[in-house]
Amino acid sequence: MKFSSPDIAVHKPIPEPQENEYPVKAWGVEKFGENFKPLTIYRYQVGEYDVKFQIKFCGICHSDVHNVLNEMSTTRGSTYPIVPGHELVGTVVEVGDKVTRVKVGENVGVGCVRDSCLLCEVCDRGEECYCKRGFTHTYNTPKNKDYGHIGGNPEVQNWGGYSEFDVIHEHFIIKIPDDMPLEKAGPILCAGITMWSPLNHWGATDTTKKLNIGIVGIGGLGTMGIKLASALGHRVIAISSSDKKRELAKSKGATGYVVSNDPASVAAESGKLDLILNTVSAHHSLTPYITLLKTDGTLVNLGCIAAPMQYNQFMLLLKRASIAGSLIGGIPATQEVIDFCHKEQVYPDVKLVGVGDLERVYTELQENNSAAVRYVLDIKSFRGSE
8 A cells, every 4th residue: 555645644642541432443554654453442432312333344435545545635634543434334232312213223324424513504404514514524533522423532533434333423324224235335325425416416316307417437436326327217328538348337227338538429429418427536627528518517526636627618608517516415315325225226336355455455446446346344354353
C-alpha cells in the first residue's frame, strides 16, 4: 500500500477506556505507513436511544482506501489509528430503553452517516448527509459534542466497521429485511444509495416515467447504477472510455453502450439522454457527456475530484442543460433503496475477503479503480487472524 502526504497525517493514540466504554476487537492501521493489524478500540455503553449490533460483514469502499492511505485531502490528513468501513451490516444484540425502531435479533446496517444535528430543515426532511451544521462520517471523524448522539470519550475519533461491534443512535440505523443476503446488503448502503439518490432526486424513481439514462464508469459503482436504472424500467446507456466493458455492461442491464473517446459512438446517442450519472473519480473531460444530453438534461457528477473541471459553457446554453453533484443520501432514501433492492432482487456483485487480504485488496483498488465487483470483509475472519 502506498501512503501519501506524511506531513499532514495526524497521530492520535487510543487512550485508556472510560467507565462507560468497553473493549472491541477491530482491524485497522495504527500508524501512517503501516499495514493492517488487530487493534483494541472502545465502544460506548448503550444509551436510551442507542442500538448495539454485532457486525457480520463490512463492505470495502474505494473511499476507505483514500482515507487509510491519506489521499482524501492535500491539506487535512487522516487520523491514525484508523479503523475504516462505512458499509456495516449485522444483528442487533442490545437496545436502549427508548428505542422503538428495531429489536434484538433483527438485522440492521449503518452507512456513511453516523450523526447529524437532526434539528435543521435539511435533517428534518430526511437528508442528513446535507446537514447545515455538517454530518458526521461513520469513521475517522471527530465526535460532534453539540449533537449529543454519540457516547463515550468525546475526544476520541469515530471508528468504522472493520470491527466486531458498533453502537449508534437508532435514527441512523437502516433495517435489513430478514431474508436479504447480508454480505450483499453492505455495499447498497454506499454504492446503492450513491446511485439511488440522484435517480430519485431527478425523477427516475417515478415508475410512470421512462427515461434515457447514461451511466459513466463501469466499475462497482457504475454497474450498481445500471442495475438500479434498469430495474426501474428505463433505457440505460453505459458510457466508458473504451470498448472493453461493453459485454459486462450489457450483462448488468445496459441497453446501449457509448465509447466516450469515439466521436462516432458519441454521435449515435447525441442529444438523447435525460440524465447522466458520472461515477468517474479521476480528472477528465465532461464534453462528451454534455453532447449526449438532450434539452433540459442533467449531468450529475458523483466522483470526488478536488481539481477544477473544465467544460464549454456554450454547450450548456444551447440545451438549457445542467451540471450537478450528489452526495450519498439521507436515512429515508437509504432505507428506500434497501427495500427496493430486496423487492426487485437487485444486488451488487460482491467478493468476500478476510483480514489477510486487506493489503492486496487496497493495493488493487489504489492502482485500478475499474473493478466491477465490491469487496466485502467477512468479520468472522477476525478469529484466529492475530
